[in-house]
Amino acid sequence: MSGVVVVGAGHAGLAAALELKAQGYAGEVTLLDRSEFAPYERPPISKVWIAGEGEPGDLFLRTPESLQESGIRFIGGTEITGIDRERKVVHTSQGEFFYDALVLALGAIPRALNAPGRELSGIHHLHTLEQAVALRAQLADAEKLVVVGGGFIGLELASTLADRMQVAVVEAAPRLMGRATSEYSSAHMRARHEELGIEFHFGAGVEGFEGEDGRLTGVRIAGGPLIDADVAVLGIGVVPNGSWVAEAGLEFQDGILVDDELRTSDPHIYAIGDCARYPSQTSPTGTTRLESVGNAADHARRVAATIAGTAVPATDIPWFWTKQAGVRLQMVGHIQLVQEWLIAGDGESSAFSVVGLADDRVVYGESINRPGDHVALRKVLAAGAGPLTEEMKSRLGEGLRPVLDELQRAAPVAS
């Protein structure tokens, strides 16, 4: 029996392998990854770990030995080179692996920034643990950091390091986290970061990097100033891995195309996590792709159940979280559907929520230091609760929970 081969041991791949065993899958489960590290946890990399003194091992989710005990064969340092769908075999740098089912959990890689001087030492991406180790070594004696990109990774890193060095953030858009949050949360977070002394350059592109003796000394803004920098980190988004599957006859369009069961056009091959583009009724294009631990966990549970032949759980409502400048920001729902924004609680305070409505129904919400609001939003979204009345909207300033609890009680199905 060939069993299941999972390629990629990030949050999606590891969870799929563990969940297959938890669902009682009797065949062999092989987990391959290009990294030599044991499967590790990603969210802390851009937060506590990068500023701390911990070891890479502190981030390991499982050791290869404990995986073995769970019936999972983990093989690190393995680069995938192709698939032979006819023979159902994966070609890798460590030889061939036969499969009954193949799960591609290939993840994504940071978007490249090609500008003059890019080859200078001191310019980093922050996505893998290997990159984090290299970045942390150079941050040790750095005094000036420039972060290119005002998204989650860049802002988490910037606020983590702001007490140790001068930090500037360069963002092409007019506001922070423009793809992922409302203008209200964007503005609130900007103010919190500025309190830490972080300097922002909006609407700014990088013209090039300047250096001396091969080492970075500054980042030049197009039509703008030269910002002094010992270290620069590029956090301008990611692109999904796996474009090579096209050579094996599978479709790739900004992600490996899969159906509702996360299956590619080959019934034996699945794609999950950051690299998978799947059908979505809430997206204008009809498909979507998400980069989050929540999405990875959701896909892992569903693909494992499909392969193991057990009951497939319902799709999770997308949720995300970030911690920056001491603020916990939690998001849930579909931001692209929002027609109307309302503030719940005191928007001038350090803890409030922002609710997104479409046809008066809650479709999305984000909570700043309000975990209880986030929990209530999740429940209301899961229950598909009914529309807010004008009277309810007028009460949101007093807080979100009473209004959502009222909606929840009237909802057709319990969460």
Next chain:
Amino acid sequence: MAEVTFISADGTTSTTVEGNPGMSVMKCAQVNGISGVYAECGGQLACATCHVYVDEDMPAEFFEISEDEDEMLEATASDRLSNSRLSCQIVIKDPAESITVRLPEFQR
């Protein structure tokens, strides 16, 4: 090394693992492959999928919760009881300590 004992949801099996001071009960479960603790957010009080029931005989300090944990505990998949905790917030303090928790039936 401190000891952490996980009792299964149905009460039929128990597994004891070792942990160092500073480690959370969630992390102990994770690295030792205790199934039934998801910990999707990695211990940041953002997901409520590392819910456990602390043994009733544990000292009072094990039942003290922060306001944020209190709010996130409202999101647990299995019923919240008076001894409910998020295991990412239970941190081993003493190398001689021994902590016992029971796993809930569901984490999501």
